[in-house]
Amino acid sequence: MNDRITEWDGGWLQVKVPLPYSLKWVNAYLLPEGEAGWTVIDPGLRLEETEAFWEELMRSRNLAWTSITSIVVTHHHPDHYGMAGWFQERTGAPVWMSPVALRNVRRLWGEGETFSDELTAALLRHGLPAELGEAMHGHLAGFREKVSPHPREVRLVSPGETFVMGGIEWEVHGGEGHAPGHLLFYDRMSRRLLGGDQVLPDISPNIGWMPGGDPDPLLSFLDSLRRLRSLEVGILFPGHRNPYSRYRERIDELLDHHVRRMNKMAELIGDGELTAFEVCELLFGAKLRSNTHNLRFALAETIAHLVRMEAEGMIVRIVHEGAPGEAAERWRRQ
Numbered sequence: 111m112n113d114r115i116t117e118w119d120g121g122w123l124q125v126k127v128p129l130p131y132s133l134k135w136v137n138a139y140l141l142p143e144g145e146a147g148w149t150v151i152d153p154g155l156r157l158e159e160t161e162a163f164w165e166e167l168m169r170s171r172n173l174a175w176t177s178i179t180s181i182v183v184t185h186h187h188p189d190h191y192g193m194a195g196w197f198q199e200r201t202g203a204p205v206w207m208s209p210v211a212l213r214n215v216r217r218l219w220g221e222g223e224t225f226s227d228e229l230t231a232a233l234l235r236h237g238l239p240a241e242l243g244e245a246m247h248g249h250l251a252g253f254r255e256k257v258s259p260h261p262r263e264v265r266l267v268s269p270g271e272t273f274v275m276g277g278i279e280w281e282v283h284g285g286e287g288h289a290p291g292h293l294l295f296y297d298r299m300s301r302r303l304l305g306g307d308q309v310l311p312d313i314s315p316n317i318g319w320m321p322g323g324d325p326d327p328l329l330s331f332l333d334s335l336r337r338l339r340s341l342e343v344g345i346l347f348p349g350h351r352n353p354y355s356r357y358r359e360r361i362d363e364l365l366d367h368h369v370r371r372m373n374k375m376a377e378l379i380g381d382g383e384l385t386a387f388e389v390c391e392l393l394f395g396a397k398l399r400s401n402t403h404n405l406r407f408a409l410a411e412t413i414a415h416l417v418r419m420e421a422e423g424m425i426v427r428i429v430h431e432g433a434p435g436e437a438a439e440r441w442r443r444q
């Protein structure tokens with residue numbers, strides 16, 4: 111257990127909560143609230159394994175569940191939000207998140223959701239082979255239990271406000287592109303940033319297009335990064351990997367990465383007329399077909415880039431309306 115906990119200045123605990131994906135873990139942070147207890151940020155994906163993990167962690171640290179006085183979620187993704195309700199059940203603490211994140215939670219996993227149908231249909235339009243469509247649908251529906259139970263009580267916090275936790279009055283900043291309504295918490299005094307998944311070290315945060323969501327998430331992401339770049343950050347506490355201090359350099363690398371990615375995709379399209387799925391396979395390899403989770407992220411990311419390339423005049427979209435479930439959208443160079 112101890113190898114999964116790192117103590118930082120001010121008694122903060124970085125807790126590496128296990129994930130069954132290539133990301134391996136998500137960072138939850140425990141910030142001490144003096145005598146009162148702790149605030150937990152991004153408790154993780156709800157699985158039997160993560161429940162057992164937290165039970166053991168609380169035992170090994172001699173912490174009572176009631177010592178958790180507040181639960182904060184940076185964004186709605188299941189690996190961050192998934193255990194919020196489970197934590198609330200045990201602690202009675204309020205869950206804080208942005209209004210946009212809460213809307214997404216309801217759209218993706220609320221009663222009678224239609225999102226798994228909509229996303230699967232959209233990916234089929236973009237060339238996902240029909241035989242993978244069913245697995246995709248099942249994969250999406252499978253997240254419902256990994257985010258249950260949902261918190262009964264959610265309190266809202268928005269960019270532009272201040273938020274007090276861990277004895278610090280944080281500036282709340284917004285980030286877009288990776289997740290709508292993503293929150294970042296910045297302390298100007300100590301130059302600390304709790305960054306969620308907006309700016310990650312080593313890995314480029316997934317920028318995924320979704321039907322009915324942000325129409326141009328890559329633009330939103332790049333704009334967010336340019337805006338966030340003005341913060342003076344001494345150390346960033348990210349949602350994955352370890353805290354780091356190369357903040358502006360990392361932002362510049364990410365900005366660069368996406369320009370290079372778009373150029374690479376234009377090159378791959380060449381003189382052809384390709385679906386997003388075909389571009390995705392050229393980019394990431396056909397082995398993706400065997401991993402629905404990774405395929406979904408890769409394809410959503412590919413579409414996000416194609417949409418931006420279209421807006422920049424690099425490519426055009428060709429729509430052939432066929433039967434539902436058939437690839438209807440293709441891309442060629444301008």
Ligand SMILES: [Zn+2]
Binds near residue numbers: 185289
């Ligand atoms: Zn995320």
